[in-house]
Amino acid sequence: MPATVKVVLGKSLREANETWAGRVRDKLRTLGTLAVNLMGSPGCGKTTLLCATLQRLRGLAPAMPLYVVEGDPYTTRDAEAVGAQGVPVVQINTRGGCHLDARMVDEALRHLDLKPRGTLFIENIGNLICPGGFDLGEDLRVALLSAPEGNDKPEKYAAMFRRCDAVVLSKMDLCGPTGFDPGLAREAVRRLNPAAAVFSLSARDGTGMGPWTEWLMDRAAAKRSTADPGGV
Amino acid sequence: MHELALVDQMIRILRTKAREHGATRITRVRVVVGGLSCASPWALRFAFEALTRPQRPEAAGPLQADGLLAGAALDIVERPAVARCPRCGQEFPLDEAMAACPRCGSAGKVISGTEVYLESFEAEVPEGPEGTPKDQVEEPKEDPACLRR
Ligand SMILES: Nc1nc2c(ncn2[C@@H]2O[C@H](COP(=O)(O)OP(=O)(O)OP(=O)(O)O)[C@@H](O)[C@H]2O)c(=O)[nH]1
Ligand SMILES: [Mg+2]
Ligand SMILES: [Zn+2]
Numbered sequence: 326m327p328a329t330v331k332v333v334l335g336k337s338l339r340e341a342n343e344t345w346a347g348r349v350r351d352k353l354r355t356l357g358t359l360a361v362n363l364m365g366s367p368g369c370g371k372t373t374l375l376c377a378t379l380q381r382l383r384g385l386a387p388a389m390p391l392y393v394v395e396g397d398p399y400t401t402r403d404a405e406a407v408g409a410q411g412v413p414v415v416q417i418n419t420r421g422g423c424h425l426d427a428r429m430v431d432e433a434l435r436h437l438d439l440k441p442r443g444t445l446f447i448e449n450i451g452n453l454i455c456p457g458g459f460d461l462g463e464d465l466r467v468a469l470l471s472a473p474e475g476n477d478k479p480e481k482y483a484a485m486f487r488r489c490d491a492v493v494l495s496k497m498d499l500c501g502p503t504g505f506d507p508g509l510a511r512e513a514v515r516r517l518n519p520a521a522a523v524f525s526l527s528a529r530d531g532t533g534m535g536p537w538t539e540w541l542m543d544r545a546a547a548k549r550s551t552a553d554p555g556g557v
Numbered sequence: 558m559h560e561l562a563l564v565d566q567m568i569r570i571l572r573t574k575a576r577e578h579g580a581t582r583i584t585r586v587r588v589v590v591g592g593l594s595c596a597s598p599w600a601l602r603f604a605f606e607a608l609t610r611p612q613r614p615e616a617a618g619p620l621q622a623d624g625l626l627a628g629a630a631l632d633i634v635e636r637p638a639v640a641r642c643p644r645c646g647q648e649f650p651l652d653e654a655m656a657a658c659p660r661c662g663s664a665g666k667v668i669s670g671t672e673v674y675l676e677s678f679e680a681e682v683p684e685g686p687e688g689t690p691k692d693q694v695e696e697p698k699e700d701p702a703c704l705r706r
Pocket of ligand 1: 366403451495496498
């Protein structure tokens with residue numbers, strides 16, 4: 326007769342991801358390279374914002390190395406858009422998968438010749454839910470919310486907006502036709518996550534890009550100080 | 558569909574632990590799911606059943622073939638997210654929209670609710686020469702909530 330025993334574990338089901346995220350984080354800490362995880366629904370303007378941001382950072386800090394990891398279920402379109410800016414980019418295709426995980430990012434970084442003291446952008450899969458549950462080893466979690474999505478999204482997708490470092494209200498040139506009220510969205514984010522920085526901008530016409538890029542520059546400067554002086 | 562990835566990880570842990578403890582059959586599994594974990598209890602259960610109960614024996618995959626988990630019950634404990642007020646220290650459950658402290662109105666900081674972890678399992682273990690096997694408590698991780706920020 327077999328006996329029944331109970332075994333108490335308390336083991337995280339994200340342990341594998343956490344281990345990989347730790348590896349990515351260690352690597353980037355040694356390099357003093359800032360990592361930004363861009364998240365938001367499909368079509369909220371991640372790639373457009375990314376391209377406009379890269380262009381501005383180029384102008385503000387020509388010596389700062391820039392890198393991009395692109396995540397999409399299928400196609401290399403976004404990587405091509407970013408590559409056209411002359412920025413090294415690796416495309417990850419999840420083939421239907423709903424989020425990037427840290428192992429994919431670790432693998433992608435092997436294909437980039439990372440120089441120290443740079444900035445790495447990771448464009449996550451368009452999805453306001455699943456990417457929020459997977460640490461990629463990033464320093465900054467940025468959630469986009471575009472005007473056509475509507476004001477009520479911070480509350481509906483609270484897990485995403487509560488656990489990010491910044492919220493970008495995007496496509497602000499479309500506030501008129503969509504009736505989006507950036508003041509209300511800002512207030513909703515503030516209630517959920519008072520520590521988050523909130524930016525309203527339009528990557529299309531360039532309005533509001535200044536404060537956003539300055540914020541990134543400040544964070545990149547802070548991260549540079551962690552670079553291992555022995556490592557070039 | 559990331560719940561499938563979480564359950565896959567869960568089954569890998571269970572198989573390793575079952576071997577370590579000499580278990581022949583796992584009868585009950587308990588997982589804890591935080592209210593802000595981005596994991597849906599409904600989808601977790603669906604994935605668990607899909608991965609542990611072959612519909613047709615000839616279609617059994619490598620995770621099902623030996624029947625270690627066949628028929629195991631899954632208990633899902635949903636744990637609401639909790640915030641702490643930075644001003645007055647009050648701890649309070651988070652409802653969906655609001656994070657304000659019920660005592661002083663300050664914005665709360667999330668202290669738990671992002672976790673998804675395997676709390677425990679029950680399994681059949683043959684009686685050895687030392688007599689009836691005992692329940693075991695492994696060193697649980699210090700903070701299974703894994704809240705980094
Ligand atoms: N009017 C306006 N349109 C924008 C703006 N930013 C992006 N768009 C448009 O929105 C659409 C989607 O933009 P993308 O940058 O591809 O969005 P994305 O979030 O990268 O999309 P996925 O990667 O597919 O999830 C495109 O047609 C863009 O031209 C903006 O600031 N204003
Ligand atoms: Mg894109
Ligand atoms: Zn309070």
